[in-house]
Amino acid sequence: MQTVKMVVTGPFNAGKTAFIRSVSEIDVVATERKISSEAEKVKETTTVAMDFGRITVDDDLVLYLFGTPGQKRFDFMWEILSEGMLGFIVMVDSTRPETFREARGILQTFRAYAPTPYVVAANKQDMPDAWDLEDMRVALRLDPKVKFMPCVAQKRDSVKTVLLELLYSILAEMEEGQS
């Protein structure tokens, strides 16, 4: 059995678990736990170790999606998770500009240490107070070349689009490398 993996990362509460859940054929492995700190209590649970989703391609090939834990104190997991990945997706909560800073930090770190293709997803675009993509691109300091697209993590079609864009980038990079 051959396996490949992609990583879904982003700040706390960005929608990483929801994203993986939308396309995984197994229930996302529950490494969630109740949030104790009041400051971060915008929701009941957070991902502590990692999310873990699976998409079977055929008898011989499986794609794993790993979600990084959102809270900063779980930093150490990132490195392990990003080993050998094909590419990664950075989820950003479009409704919470206070997390953009951290998203930039994550992006820079991943880009520097794991030079694989990536895309950035502006999540929660279905919410009324979501920022416009153009504004977010500036706020996130994304280069015009970086693929940046809207996303609604609970909608399978939306997640599919993001995953496909990443795969296209991976393919494009391979072709560049060959020519």
Place this chain on the structure above:
Amino acid sequence: MALKGNLRDFTITQLLNLINMAQKSGLLVIEGPGETAKITFRQGKLAYAQLGQDDGSLASILHTTRKISQSQYQLLRQRTSQMSDKELGLLLINAGYLSQDDILSSLQVHFTEIVRRLFTWVEGFFKFEQDIYPPDGKITVRVDLENLIIEGSRQLREWEQLQEEIPSLDMAMKFTERPGTNLRSVNLSVEEWRVVSYVSPKNSIRMIARAAKMNDLEIRRVIYSLLQAGLVELVRAEGTPVAQPGRQFPTQNKDEQKSLVNKLIGRIRSL
């Protein structure tokens, strides 16, 4: 119970707040990164402070706060080395050199500056000892802590934000290749120029900070403004391993890899 712990769990600002609220008197010793600070409080107010190797003498404080010149300072050190600060203070006032206000405000500036420096310490052991005061000959002041506490929490917030933005000092910087950004056309501060001169994938941020004699907060501030201005981007420092020892593909054959990605694309489309 003795008040002691680590700044990681209890910040300077929280400590000051506690001392202020409980109107505590005594000596707070903080062993920070590379130096130790000793701060004295009286009834919840800042009374005295001394940092690291500084001798903390009145003469040197008057010198660093520019109340006296270098040559005056040398002279005082030769002639009055046996005097206590209080005696020296009286001498300077009686000689009409400085007023009592000059001296007190000088000390206040110096002591609060030391406390401000502590705001950038994120690691370190602290210990508060009740009812311990500086030696008799020292001049103490009474500075309310409220303003320092407010300043401290502002800095803490800034510090947290900068850490989110620049999570690791082990990374390096390189100049962006974005067209239209011209180093000569931007107004950089002296500090920023100093950092700019070290920008290279060979130098980690940590190395630059050391060379430019900046602490973690100061270097992060400068780098943040360079990032904001789009002049530099963070890159992996040369020589540090790429976190990618795992193999990406189960096969090394390029064509098989491509067909694998195409299979993935087909599968995702069909979802």
